[in-house]
Each structure stands twice: as structure tokens, then as C-alpha cells.
Amino acid sequence: MSPRRPLAVALPLALALGLAASGAAALRPAERSAPVEPYPDFGDLPAVAVVANGRVDQVVSSGDRVFARGGFTTIGRYTGPGRVLDTATGADRPAPVLPSGQVSVTVPDGQGGWYVGGDFGVDHPTSRGGGLQHVLADGTADPDFHATTDGLVSALALQGDTLYVGGDFGHLGAATRGNLGAVSATDGSTQPFRADQDTRVTELEAGAGRVYVGTDHVEAFDPVTGATVPGFVSPTDDGVSALLLAGGRLYVGGARLVAADPVTGATDPAFDVQADDTGEYRFHTLLSTGGTLYAGGSHATVDGRPGRLVALDPATGAADPAFDPRVSGGTGTWPSANGGVFDLAVHGGQLWVGGAFARAGGEPAGNLAVLDPATGARLDVAVPSLDRQVNAVDVSGDAAYVGGHFYLEDPVTTHGIAALDATTLEPVPGFHVTRLPWWGDLVAAPNALYAGQTHFYGYDRYATAPPYFTASTDRVLAYDPDTGAVDRGRTHRVRNLTGLTTVGNHLVVAQRLEDDVKFPRNRIVVYGPHGKVVRAFPVPLRGYLSYLTSVDGDLLAVGSFKRSTAEGYPRNTAMVRFSFRDGARRAYFDPKIDGPVYDAAVQGRTIFASGLFHRVFQGVDFDRPGLTRMSARSGKSEQFRPASFAANRVLLRLSAVGDKLWVGWFRNEFLDAATGEVVDDPTGGRADDISSVVRVRDGLDFGTVLYGVNIAGSSWNVMGYVGRVAD
The missing domain is CATH 2.20.25 (N-terminal domain of TfIIb)
Incomplete structure (x- = not known):
């Protein structure tokens, strides 16, 4: 059975639940801590599964395809918000799976691994949130590193055996720390360094015998005690979104980019970088290498050059006209956020670029690209396309850690209906739907898919006098099962649609003929394979369907x-x-x-x-x-x-799946189809998330809805996935 309009009854048919610069974390769109209440995640997906960016309400099996229907616009393989890629090929390397959340910042550990910060669901004695992890060179999480926070980590800096941690939190380990602290780089134990901040720490740099901290301004602290360094005056007061100590200078990015004396904070008037737009546009990341200062951000132009990514003279700030990366398109995680370049890393002859953009080097890109550091041309490294912004890119050894707000790799864009390979569940790239009714049934025929807004009750339960039904004209949309294009020849407008199904290549619809009686007459209309009416006849008895x-x-x-x-x-x-x-x-x-x-x-x-x-x-x-x-x-x-x-008499949703019957009620259960006895959950504990189940040759495919998944620091995301288990 396929889900239809929800029931407005006290007895719930609920779906029982239904996503940094090198050494400097930028203030990026939607970078924030998720609420501290527990939330579900994608930490334990079935081995065969695809994830959608919205609810999956229904799965239908037809031939060599499985079709998923719901409230989503993209679907693909789940990556989590952090992964490790081979710098030569762009292929996946082993990496700890982060169940959900976001990665905001990374720094190399000097031994082929990384320290990773963000908000990816780390447990804390008093709350759930925060994220701090040490990823070893072999792609495993360091079992001896035990640092935790109770909120977002948005800045990291490594100096010797000390890892400085900034963000939006009140505890570091068991110790009270206000948005800033330090831990042992070896075991994560909290260090004596203390310099509490009233606002979120966005940037950190360590060097020259001090720690530089960026918030809405810049301060310098003693790296051991956290005492304020006297004589240092902040070079900016407009908010810090990039910070870099290089070549005897402290570069500070915000709405503008300045170069300062790292001892006094005095700005250098000879360094003049002019951005040609104002407002929310900012410099987000800085990287110095080979006598060039790379600056990434959201500005449209800088010094007359396209401003998402520019190569600057580190002494004067003049832009290099030979560097033409052509980074464009895209937005941040939220619709109101600007796209841009949010992090940079260099490795030999490669410039790794992460952010929110749709093109780089003049070619299509999905928020991640590898460019020639001299020209900005695209290099032949097959990095994946990611569905949301990349916040952090850092190369360590011969691998790059990539983190952000993303969770899908090479996602397919399709509105509400996805076609999946019946064997692998891989999305079919050529299938793309642009129009879909929100509620109703999806039914499949060999020659078409049909979606229509049927009515689960079949009557208006609140009507006490004529008319007893709400009149409507509904569209039964037909889709090409190979491309997802609307098949206008098989699409129909139906007055008072009450049901639809298919028999072979025929579409069958039921429509109510009266609204002023409680048990109305109904008519069946049968459409042939060509989309034309071949016959119509009344339902033998009066009533509601x-x-x-x-x-x-x-x-x-x-x-x-x-x-x-x-x-x-x-x-x-x-x-x-x-x-x-x-x-x-x-x-x-x-x-x-x-x-x-x-x-x-x-x-x-x-x-x-x-x-x-x-x-x-x-x-x-x-x-x-x-x-x-x-x-x-x-x-x-x-x-x-x-x-x-x-x-009790109950309202259930049903699916017959081989020797089992799936029922949705107060909680979802699987019953023995012969006896009705409750049987063990064949999905491995996922039954309460299920919204629809179908039987396939080698097991069960099921669609799910998860409410409150932490993506990009927000646990209000409604997500879903299609999974398969053997039975």
C-alpha cells in the first residue's frame, strides 16, 4: 500500500520520526551549534542505501527500477560531513564516518592526519553537541584522543603539543571554558590555558610566541597561561572571518583585508586590498605559499579581478592578472547566504578549493575543485561533487581531508520522485522530475508512472450537512519511467478523484459523482496504453472509496x-x-x-x-x-x-512483503503474514522510521522519514533514505 493524504485523527499514523582556512576557520553561512536535545542521525545506514534531502514517503518496485516518492529534491550516496580523498586521483580514502552535523575546520597533525572540529554529535556529560576529533593517517579515529566540547568548534590552531580550540561552547572536556581553550594534542586533555571569550571564536592562529584570537576583533594571548599580551591593538573591528600569520605579517580578513604588525597590531598602509562590493561579502580564507597570498571569499571583485578567489602580492595586495580561476555560482547552505570560497590548501602543484560554488576553472563543480596554483585552470583530479558547501580542506601527506555541511556525493536532482537501480539502489542520473503533487499515490505501469492526490478517508469527516464532500479537480500526472519527463498524453484532470491503480499498461481511476449524499455514486474510468479512455462504468455499490x-x-x-x-x-x-x-x-x-x-x-x-x-x-x-x-x-x-x-479497532497502513506484513500504527511492526504474530524486525532496528516497504528479489526495500537530523548545525532537517536489507 502506498501512503496517501494523512489522517486527521487522534490515533496517529505517524511515521515515527519519517544534515576554514588552513589553520583558520572562516565565519561561514549557517555555521552554528545545533540544539542540545538528542537528534537522530545517519550513523548506521544499511549497506545498500541512498539518502534524500527530505522525507521519503513511498517506495514502489517496477521491473529493474525502484521508484521513491516524497518531499525531496536531491538523492544520492551518503558521505557524512567529512571525508578523506586521495590527492592524486580524488578517490575516497578510509575515514571515520560522522553520523550527521557539520565540519567547520581542520588542521594537519604533522603526521599524515588531521584534527577536525565542528558540530557532529559528540556526547558530553551535560549535553549532546559539539565536535572534536583526531583522524590518524590511516583514516581511523584516534582512540587515545578524548577531547569533547558542548557546542560548535569553529577554529583550531596547532602549536607543538597543544591544540587551541575556539568556537561556541561552555565546556572543554570537564572544564569550564568560554568559547576558547586548549587541549593536549596527544590525548585531548584540557590544558591550563584560559582566555574566555564573550562571543564565538571564529579564527585562531598560533605563532610568534602568542595565540591570535578572532571574534568581532583580534586579540593576542600568552600561549601557556592565556594572559592578554600588552601593547597589541586589534587591526580591525568589523568581525574576523580569516586570519593568517605569514612572512612576518598578520593578515586579517573580514569585509576588507588588512596586513598588520603581529607585535603591535598596527596596519600597513602600503597593503591596500579593495573589494568592490559591501554588505555581507567577506574574505573567508587566506593561504600563503611560494610568494603568493591567495584570498578566497564571497566578494564579486577584488582589485578589479573576479573576487571569489584571487592571487595577491603579499606586500602590496595587488592582484595577479595571470591567475584566473573563474569560480562562480552556488550559494551557502541557507538560501540567503552568499556563495564563495571558504577554504584553501596547497599540495605540490595543486591548489585545493572548497566552498559554495557551481563552477571552478570554468568547468562545472560541486563545491570542491583542484586548480593549477599559477593559472587557476582546472586539474585532472576527479574529486566528487558534493551537495552542500565545503568549509574545510587540508592536505596531510598524500591525502586531503574535506569537511563541511554536505552529506551527499554526486547527488541527482529530482523533485519528489527518484528512479533507483533495483539491484544497487544507485540513483538513475537521467531520471529527473520537475512537477509533483504533494500527497497521494504513486503507482507504476510498464509504460508510465502515475501520481495523483487520492483521499485516504474518502469522505469529509467533519461535514454534518450537505455537501458531505469537498469538491475538487485533481491532476493525475504521468511520467516517463526512463526520464521522469511529464507525459502529457497520459496526464489527466479528474473531477473528485478518489482512487487510482494500474492493470498492465492501463490506468484506472475512480471518481465521486455526488457531493450531497453520504454514500455517493462513483465511476471507474479506464485509460488505455495510449492515454485515451477505453471504457467507463459505475462502481457497483454506492459509497465512499x-x-x-x-x-x-x-x-x-x-x-x-x-x-x-x-x-x-x-x-x-x-x-x-x-x-x-x-x-x-x-x-x-x-x-x-x-x-x-x-x-x-x-x-x-x-x-x-x-x-x-x-x-x-x-x-x-x-x-x-x-x-x-x-x-x-x-x-x-x-x-x-x-x-x-x-x-481496539485501529487504523493501519499495510504492506505485504513475502511472508511478512508491515503495519504502521502507534509504532511500526512486522507481523507473520500467516498468523499475525509480531516477528523480529528484519530491518535491524529501523522499523520505527519506516514509511513504506516493498518486497524485492533479494530482500526488502524501505523508505524512511527522520525528523530532526543535524545538518549544518540545525536539527530541524527532515530527511529520509531508501534502504535495503536481506530477509
Whole structure:
């Protein structure tokens, strides 16, 4: 069964839950701490899975494809917010999997590894949040490094055996530290250094016998005690987003870029870097190498050059006209944020560039690129395209650590429907949907996909007088199953649509013909493979439909229908089986259910049904509260006795998956399809996240919804994934 309009009832059908400069962390868009309450993450995905940037409500299997439907715009392989890449090829190297969150800053450890800071769900004795990790050269997390924070880490600086840590936190380890502290680079233990800051620390640099701290200005501190260094005056007061100590100068980036005396803080009037725009545009990263000062940021132009990335004379700030990286497009994590270059790293003849951009070196890029440091031309290093901004890039040994707000690699853009390979679940790159109704069913035929806004209740439960139904005209959209393009020849507008299904290459829709009676007349319209109407006939009984499907070549309508005996007594029914050819009712199908049915799942010649009923009268009283199983001819199943629902009539969502029945109610469960007994969760503890399940050749595919995933320092993200498990 596929999910439809949500039920507005007290009994929930909830989905039970349903993402830095080298040595200097820039103040980048959306860099912040997530709320401290616990949140789910993607730390334990199935081995075969793809992640979407929104809810996945439904999965449908058809031929060599699995189609996912929901509220997403991109879908792809999950990476987490940090990864290690080979500098020669761009291929993945081993790296610790960060379950969610963001990476804001990295620094090399001098031994082929990195220290990594951000907000990626590290536990703290008093809260959940923060992020500080030592990644070793072999790509494993250092088991002896135990530093923790209770908030965002946005700046790091390494000096000898001391790692200086800045950000937005109140504790470093068990010690109280206000946004700034120091830990042992060996084991992460908190050091005596103390220089608490009132605001978030955005930048750190260590050298020349002091520690430089950037917030809304720059201060210098003793590297051992944290005492303020006398005689140093901040060279800026407009907010610090880049900081670099190089060549006997302290370069400070914000809305403008200045060079200062590292002893006194006095600015050098000979260093004049003019950005040609104002406002929220900033310098975010600085890198000095080979007599060149590279400056990355969000400015449109600097010294007359395109300003996302420029190569400057470190003495005067004059831009090198021969360096033409052509970095453009993209935005930060949030729609209002500027795109730009947020971090830089150099390795031999490579300039690694991370940020929020769509092109680099004049070629398409996904927020990460490797350029020629002399010309800015794109180098032949096959780095992945990432779905969101890169905050941190640092090379250590022959590998680069890349971190940011991203979580998907080489994602496919498609609105609401994705086509996945039935074997690997890899998104099909050529499939791209641009239009989709928000609610309803997705049904598949060999020649088309159909999406329509069906109505789960089938009636307006609040109407107490005519009209009893809300009139509407709905569009059943048809999509090419190979490309996702709208097939206008098979797309239809349907008045008062109440159900849709497919039989072979035929589309079948049900529509209500009356709004002023509680049990209206309904009509079935059958469209042929060419998209034209081939026949139409009435549903044999008056009533309201909540779901339309097929069984054994016939149509099966469920809901609530009016009829009477020969003597004129009421003998209503909740399920009607009738001919796909002419609508003739199969009189032998008569489960005599004493209440409405809201969902049905058909597997072969077996029907499962759920709804607000208490008894199923099949010759004798047959107590089946809310959930029942029967044959295609409505023969009763004596063995199917689901004890979970014995006390109540319930509303369930159903999917028949081989020898199991998935039900969605207060919590999701899997039942033995023959007996109704609860069985072990075949998804390895993921049942409560499931919104839809289908049976595939080698197991189960399921779509999920996760509320409150921490992405980019916000735990308000609604995410989902499609996973596969063997059964």
C-alpha cells in the first residue's frame, strides 16, 4: 500500500520520526551549534542505501527500477560531513564516518592526519553537541584522543603539543571554558590555558610566541597561561572571518583585508586590498605559499579581478592578472547566504578549493575543485561533487581531508520522485522530475508512472450537512519511467478523484459523482496504453472509496458501501470486488466487515485489510478488530489472529512483503503474514522510521522519514533514505 493524504485523527499514523582556512576557520553561512536535545542521525545506514534531502514517503518496485516518492529534491550516496580523498586521483580514502552535523575546520597533525572540529554529535556529560576529533593517517579515529566540547568548534590552531580550540561552547572536556581553550594534542586533555571569550571564536592562529584570537576583533594571548599580551591593538573591528600569520605579517580578513604588525597590531598602509562590493561579502580564507597570498571569499571583485578567489602580492595586495580561476555560482547552505570560497590548501602543484560554488576553472563543480596554483585552470583530479558547501580542506601527506555541511556525493536532482537501480539502489542520473503533487499515490505501469492526490478517508469527516464532500479537480500526472519527463498524453484532470491503480499498461481511476449524499455514486474510468479512455462504468455499490487496487485481474474498492437484503434490511459492506472489463460485481466476494476499511494490501491471491471495524462475518461471527486476512474470494483465515490489535479497532497502513506484513500504527511492526504474530524486525532496528516497504528479489526495500537530523548545525532537517536489507 502506498501512503496517501494523512489522517486527521487522534490515533496517529505517524511515521515515527519519517544534515576554514588552513589553520583558520572562516565565519561561514549557517555555521552554528545545533540544539542540545538528542537528534537522530545517519550513523548506521544499511549497506545498500541512498539518502534524500527530505522525507521519503513511498517506495514502489517496477521491473529493474525502484521508484521513491516524497518531499525531496536531491538523492544520492551518503558521505557524512567529512571525508578523506586521495590527492592524486580524488578517490575516497578510509575515514571515520560522522553520523550527521557539520565540519567547520581542520588542521594537519604533522603526521599524515588531521584534527577536525565542528558540530557532529559528540556526547558530553551535560549535553549532546559539539565536535572534536583526531583522524590518524590511516583514516581511523584516534582512540587515545578524548577531547569533547558542548557546542560548535569553529577554529583550531596547532602549536607543538597543544591544540587551541575556539568556537561556541561552555565546556572543554570537564572544564569550564568560554568559547576558547586548549587541549593536549596527544590525548585531548584540557590544558591550563584560559582566555574566555564573550562571543564565538571564529579564527585562531598560533605563532610568534602568542595565540591570535578572532571574534568581532583580534586579540593576542600568552600561549601557556592565556594572559592578554600588552601593547597589541586589534587591526580591525568589523568581525574576523580569516586570519593568517605569514612572512612576518598578520593578515586579517573580514569585509576588507588588512596586513598588520603581529607585535603591535598596527596596519600597513602600503597593503591596500579593495573589494568592490559591501554588505555581507567577506574574505573567508587566506593561504600563503611560494610568494603568493591567495584570498578566497564571497566578494564579486577584488582589485578589479573576479573576487571569489584571487592571487595577491603579499606586500602590496595587488592582484595577479595571470591567475584566473573563474569560480562562480552556488550559494551557502541557507538560501540567503552568499556563495564563495571558504577554504584553501596547497599540495605540490595543486591548489585545493572548497566552498559554495557551481563552477571552478570554468568547468562545472560541486563545491570542491583542484586548480593549477599559477593559472587557476582546472586539474585532472576527479574529486566528487558534493551537495552542500565545503568549509574545510587540508592536505596531510598524500591525502586531503574535506569537511563541511554536505552529506551527499554526486547527488541527482529530482523533485519528489527518484528512479533507483533495483539491484544497487544507485540513483538513475537521467531520471529527473520537475512537477509533483504533494500527497497521494504513486503507482507504476510498464509504460508510465502515475501520481495523483487520492483521499485516504474518502469522505469529509467533519461535514454534518450537505455537501458531505469537498469538491475538487485533481491532476493525475504521468511520467516517463526512463526520464521522469511529464507525459502529457497520459496526464489527466479528474473531477473528485478518489482512487487510482494500474492493470498492465492501463490506468484506472475512480471518481465521486455526488457531493450531497453520504454514500455517493462513483465511476471507474479506464485509460488505455495510449492515454485515451477505453471504457467507463459505475462502481457497483454506492459509497465512499478510500483505496482502489486490483486482485486476481479484478478491481477491488475499499471504503464503505451501501446495500440491502432482498427484504430491504441494511447489509452494508466495506469492500467491493468487480470486473475490470465491465464493472460487474463479484457476488461471491462478501467478507461482511462491520465498519469502514481504509487500507488494503494484496499479495497474489491474498488480501489484507485494515480499518475501523470489529468483526468480519464470514458465515459465523469472526472477531478481527481492525485487521484481517482473507483469500481473493473472501475466504476466511482461521490462523491469522493479530493479538497486537485485539483490544481496539485501529487504523493501519499495510504492506505485504513475502511472508511478512508491515503495519504502521502507534509504532511500526512486522507481523507473520500467516498468523499475525509480531516477528523480529528484519530491518535491524529501523522499523520505527519506516514509511513504506516493498518486497524485492533479494530482500526488502524501505523508505524512511527522520525528523530532526543535524545538518549544518540545525536539527530541524527532515530527511529520509531508501534502504535495503536481506530477509
